Amino acid sequence: MKKPARLCLLLAATGFLTGCQHVEPWERRTLADYTMRADRDPLTIANREHMWFSREAASGGRGVGGGGCGCN
Amino acid sequence: MNTSRTDPRPIMRASLLLAILVIAFARFSPAIAGPVKEGDSFPDLKAVKLEGALPDLAGKVVIVDFFASWCGPCKDSFPVMQELHEKFEAKGLVILAVNLDKKAEDMKSFLAAHPVTFPVVRDGTSTLVKQVQIATMPSSFILDKTGKVRFVHRGFKGEKTREEYLKQIAELLN
Numbered sequence: 364m365k366k367p368a369r370l371c372l373l374l375a376a377t378g379f380l381t382g383c384q385h386v387e388p389w390e391r392r393t394l395a396d397y398t399m400r401a402d403r404d405p406l407t408i409a410n411r412e413h414m415w416f417s418r419e420a421a422s423g424g425r426g427v428g429g430g431g432c433g434c435n
Numbered sequence: 436m437n438t439s440r441t442d443p444r445p446i447m448r449a450s451l452l453l454a455i456l457v458i459a460f461a462r463f464s465p466a467i468a469g470p471v472k473e474g475d476s477f478p479d480l481k482a483v484k485l486e487g488a489l490p491d492l493a494g495k496v497v498i499v500d501f502f503a504s505w506c507g508p509c510k511d512s513f514p515v516m517q518e519l520h521e522k523f524e525a526k527g528l529v530i531l532a533v534n535l536d537k538k539a540e541d542m543k544s545f546l547a548a549h550p551v552t553f554p555v556v557r558d559g560t561s562t563l564v565k566q567v568q569i570a571t572m573p574s575s576f577i578l579d580k581t582g583k584v585r586f587v588h589r590g591f592k593g594e595k596t597r598e599e600y601l602k603q604i605a606e607l608l609n
Contacts, residue, residue, distance in 0.1 A: 365441070365443040371447040371450035371451060374450065375450040387564075388552065389501070389535040389561060390561075391502065391505075395505045395506065396505070425555075431568075
């Protein structure tokens, strides 16, 4: 087999190696758990915000609240 | 035959096609059947194995509401559903809540905390929801008296959704 053909086969085969998993909206129980929230610990958030503000002279921009349930 | 002289183009073409198919399948397979939308017929509920007794839906305006115990907005939507049930049951509205929890105990504890008087069934095997392909939690489908989907609600947005329900139900009952 020629080199380009071998390369193409290899590239096609990598498609089978993908680890992506589509999580349906009704399967997001674990993602919706409180422990999955980025803002679950107010003290940690306050500390991080303080450090961020001190270093960067900027605040906010931490993204949106909520967990990963995708509700609404 | 010397294999090194084999024309590589067919293999390359086949590989490319294979790669496209694999990626397309991985990306779009959940959406092949397509979600149920306005104007579609809703899947036959009697043909799906649901836990719990189905109410009589013939000739009724029906709200099929998909919910789960872990879904925050579902908790907010239940008092509104109960209000709609109390207001419109006598006029021909049936609210059917379909629980999507894997464990029946989760549903039971949710219903204990958020008691309602309209019928609740459980789609523990996700058979119905896979046919319907909801986009978010909660999702509800308002069916007219012929069983056709007339309105779809994706998510629950408090008073805004409540007002939409009131308007749409009144439209379908009259």
